[in-house]
Amino acid sequence: MNENKKLVETITARDVDFAQWYTDLCLKAELMDYSDAKGFIIYRPYGYAIWENIQKYLDNRFKETGHENVYMPMVITESLFQKEKDHVDGFAPETAFMTTSSGDEGERLIIRPTSEVLFCQHYAKIVSSYRDLPKKYNQWCSVVRWEKTTRPFLRGKEFLWQEGHTIHQTELEARTETLDMLSIYNQLGKDLLAIPFVTGRKTEKEKFAGAVETYAIEALMHDGKALQSGTSHYFGSGFAEAFDIKYQDKDNLVKHVFQTSWGVSTRLIGAVIMVHGDDEGLVLPPFVAPTQIVIIPIQSQKPEVMAASTELYNSLKQAGFRVKLDDSNRTPGWKFAEYEMKGVPVRIEIGPRDLANGVVTITTRHNRAKALVSKIDVLTSMPSILQNMHDDLYQKALNHVQSNTFTATTYDAFKDQIEKGGYIKMSISGEAAELIIKADVQATARVILDEPLVTELCPVTGEKATQTILFARAY
Amino acid sequence: MNENKKLVETITARDVDFAQWYTDLCLKAELMDYSDAKGFIIYRPYGYAIWENIQKYLDNRFKETGHENVYMPMVITESLFQKEKDHVDGFAPETAFMTTSSGDEGERLIIRPTSEVLFCQHYAKIVSSYRDLPKKYNQWCSVVRWEKTTRPFLRGKEFLWQEGHTIHQTELEARTETLDMLSIYNQLGKDLLAIPFVTGRKTEKEKFAGAVETYAIEALMHDGKALQSGTSHYFGSGFAEAFDIKYQDKDNLVKHVFQTSWGVSTRLIGAVIMVHGDDEGLVLPPFVAPTQIVIIPIQSQKPEVMAASTELYNSLKQAGFRVKLDDSNRTPGWKFAEYEMKGVPVRIEIGPRDLANGVVTITTRHNRAKALVSKIDVLTSMPSILQNMHDDLYQKALNHVQSNTFTATTYDAFKDQIEKGGYIKMSISGEAAELIIKADVQATARVILDEPLVTELCPVTGEKATQTILFARAY
Structure with a gap:
């Protein structure tokens, strides 16, 4: 394999330089590429297809639970954006504007960093009676935040996401919605991404x-x-009061x-x-993998080889199944390394x-x-092969979380452990402690534990x- | 019905003022709404769902024919945009820019009016061998063009579309792709929109x-x-030469x-x-209708009414089928007028x-x-009800095209007819004639006829x- 490995460009080992490993992989597995505009990336077919699978899963779940898709403008007038004070303070430093050479755009137009205010204004206009409630809207789009440092998929000046925005008659209903959507995201991890999320x-x-x-x-x-x-x-009713959404x-x-509002990107x-990648490249969980x-x-x-390959391809x-037959004139060794690097879950060799x-x-x-699997059993055994692989990956990731979750009873122990990585549980007095921790060791509160x-x-x-x-250090 | 009609807001009659009828309908059927930012519209759930049905149809066809989806940045550096001269000249007047308060965006960033140059630059980077060809990419996104006059869905400062961009080894292959995609668009009209397009x-x-x-x-x-x-x-190879896309x-x-490139919006x-709407409101062809x-x-x-309604709803x-059960406390008359206005293809009353x-x-x-249909026959008869309705609508639209297509042998006859509307065939010498016609009667060449x-x-x-x-006058 070593020789074939060299045919595929090599990737930095994770333990040598994890950040470099990540960037190498994003580029070499052809998930993305950089564009001329700094901080804006190109989502290549292999990367975008992962997003499409996530979209399909979530969009179905959203619709099953009574949500409707809409599309709001990509710009927000500055006066509208400034209606809710906390919101402005949070986003103002990283806003970008849309301008023209002629300057005829009137009031300054902010390119959406998030669309709360657009939904609020629209809801205020279209809702007047309890009969109009609830409204449960979602939008798939890109947003722009003028981040100083960017990394592929993790932080960019533009990224793709969905943002759900709902309004309800009662606090209970809205609180339930907030938690229901969190639960759908958590389930996305379990069903599709093989990622055990901690929620809170x-x-x-x-x-x-x-x-x-x-x-x-x-x-x-x-x-x-x-x-x-x-x-x-x-x-709560904070935005509703600022935007006068009444019924x-x-x-x-x-x-x-x-x-409520909720989003993943x-x-x-x-x-x-x-979570899943290794030193040979990507490892894609089978249900989210573009090619399974x-x-x-x-x-x-040899004609019998191609005939059998084509037959199996067609039946799968x-x-x-999302299946690919690679009959290109590369060597098998090159192909093995290539699809290994791209994290394709299952490889079938037919010789x-x-x-x-x-x-x-x-x-x-x-x-x-x-x-070695009987040719006639491949089709029937494939569902369990994929399911087992998914379960293995989930379990491995869960083990990683469990063996890297620590409890600190002293601040020194906390600081020692944070250098080694992982989650650390600690009981604190409040925000003052968070600020000290962040200043000392750049760790932040991930969630409050129950x-x-x-x-x-x-x-x-x-x-x-x-x-x-x-607590943890975070991306 | 008249009284109920008033419960639903009335719509201007088509023959009184077609433009007003159109705008009334867009708003009152809740397809869209205006936003604070002039020329930018809100795609409301009912309007967006039509787009989603179009997307689903086309996305399947694109993938079946070997296309892959990607996502390019929404901005283009000015120097990249200016690489192909004709292209710049065509789009420069209506470009918008992305700026920040800090001014740290470096080179001016154009917000994409279309993404040819981004695809070209990327292709130049990733293609080196005949083995890499063809590349057949598509992107679903919004684009921005600083139009002076805007109308809902027809012309906006931002609109949603797909743009396909493909590169090929041979002229024949690229020309075939151009026509294949035209044919898919034409088929979209036949299968989904019930619109007989003229292609050329x-x-x-x-x-x-x-x-x-x-x-x-x-x-x-x-x-x-x-x-x-x-x-x-x-x-051809015009962009390829400007952007150095070689293999x-x-x-x-x-x-x-x-x-090639190709798009619908x-x-x-x-x-x-x-094409399909009437004085009572929208008429949606059944296969593109959000609610069928x-x-x-x-x-x-009465319990037996609700039981039968729910049972039928569940089975459909x-x-x-995309079916809705309206058990709200509005009167049946109000509901009849409402769904008529919204163009829902089939109404089932259960009394x-x-x-x-x-x-x-x-x-x-x-x-x-x-x-009157036997309750037990509703489910089995529904496919043919919808198909017949689709065929009726297509035929009606085709009749409209045929009875409004004229041939002019003199310019006077042409000018008379153009005032009455419709397509007019005329044989001309070339661009000089087109310019005169446009100046005289604001009609333009739609397609060259074979x-x-x-x-x-x-x-x-x-x-x-x-x-x-x-020729025709056009939106």
Whole structure:
């Protein structure tokens, strides 16, 4: 294999330089490329197809649960943007504007960093009665935030996402929506991405600009850093009051609505790469992989090899698997290394000797296990091969989380551990402790844990501890 | 019905003021709304769902024919944009820019009006061998063009579209791609939109900035004006030379690629409205309609009515129809007018008297035909009800095109007819004639017809006629 490996461009080993490994992989697995405009990336077919699979899963779940898609303008007038104070303060530093040479754009137009205010204004206009509620809208689009440092999929000046915005009659209904959507995101991890998210509420310091409460799904990367992978916000009536979103209730009283918003982005692609990838390249969980199975004919000049390959390809495709037959004139060794690097879950080799025995060789990417499988059994065994692989990957990621979650009873132990990576539970007094921790070791509160206090006093401030927090360094 | 009609906001009649009818309908059928930013619209759920159905149809066809989706940045550096001269000249007047308060964006960033140059630059980077060809990419996104006058769906500062960009080894392959995609667009009209497009090549004057040839699908609206509804361009090697997109061929020679691009936009929603709509509101062809069937219980307080309604709803939904059960506390009359205005293809009324006889009342929107149908036959008869409705609508639109297509042998006859609307065939000498016609009566060449000359001399210039053109006033 070594020689073939060199045919495919080599990737930095994870333990040598994880950041470089990540960037190498993004480029060499052809997930993305850079553009001339700094901080703006090109989503190449292989990367975009991962996003499409995530979209398909979520869009179905959103629609099943009564949400409707809309599309709001990509620009927001400056006066509209400034209506909710916390929100402006949170986003103003990173806004970009749309201008023209003629300068006839009137009021300054902000390119959406997020669309709360557009939804609020629209809802205020179209809602008047309890009969109009709830409104549960979602939008798939790109947003722009003028970030100073950018990394493929993790932080960019433009990224793709979905943003859901809903309004409800009651606080209970809105709070339920907030948690239901968090639960759908969590399920996306379980069903599709094979990522065990930690879910929970954000601290006051870390919550979204304008939210009453923010919940998040957090994932632990291979290098022990956390990645916030999605958020779901409960807004109460704050935006509704600022934007005058009111309705006449059954009791004839005019009331403000209760509101939520929630979103995930192409950041999830980064999570998949950094949770599952290894030194040979990507390892894609089978249900999110653009290509689930690659068939590689060995000695493809032999007619029986190509015939068997094509037949198997057709039957797998027919059955709904995402399958590719590579009959190009590269060597089998080159192809093995290439699809390994691209993380294709299942490789099927079809060669003349195996064929004579009625078998093919199946290799699963995540554990490199090889098995001879009866040609006639390939189709029927494929669902369980993929499911087992998915389960293995999920379990491996869960083990990683469990063996890298620590509890700190002293601040020194916390600081020691944070250098080694992983999640650390610690009970703190409040925001003052968070600020000290961030300044000292650049770790942040990922979520508030619904667990008993670890220590009575906060190891950082010495004051009474009030909540147990899951800390980590994060992307 | 008159009283109920007033409950639903009334719409201007088409013959009174077609433009007002169109705008009324866009707003009142809740397809879109205006935003604070002039020229930027909100795609509301009912309008966006039409676009989603178009997307689903086309995305499947694109993928079946070997295309892959990507996502390019929404900005283009000014120097990149200026590489192909014709292209710049065509788009420069209507470009918008992205800027920041800090001014740290470096080179000026143009917000994409179309993405040819981004695809070209990327292709130049990733293609080196004949093995890399063809590349057939597509992108779903929004683009920005700083239009002075805007109309919902027809012309906006931002609109949603898909843009396909492909590169090929040979001219033949690229020309075939150009026509294949035109054919898919034409088929979209036949299968989904019930619109008989006229397809053909654009004149030199009307072709896309930078194209060798532009082909279009044109639709005739109810008011006799044409709407260019999609285009497919053959670029030759012009962009490839400007952007240096080269590959080493099997014969070891380094060659430039041949290129295409093609796109349709949310303008198609405007076409559907203006081809099929009537004075009561929208008439949506069943295969593109967000809701195909609405069930309206009559005396819904009676348990047997709601039970039968729910049962029918479930069986239709189960069978894959897009069905809605309206059990709100509005009157049946209000609901009839509302769904008529929204153009829902099939209405099923379920009332106690009909139920006692084992029947329900089915009304088809396009012809207002009512029929009593056995409750047990509803499910099995629905496919043919929808198909017949689709065929009726297509045929009606085709009749409209045929009875509004004229041939002019004199310029006076041409000018008389153009005031009345419709397509007019005339044989002209060339661009000089097009310019005169446009100046005189604001009509433009829609497509070049593959038909014999109507007259030997051009009725406009008196010079020798060279081609027969289909003219119309257009949106």
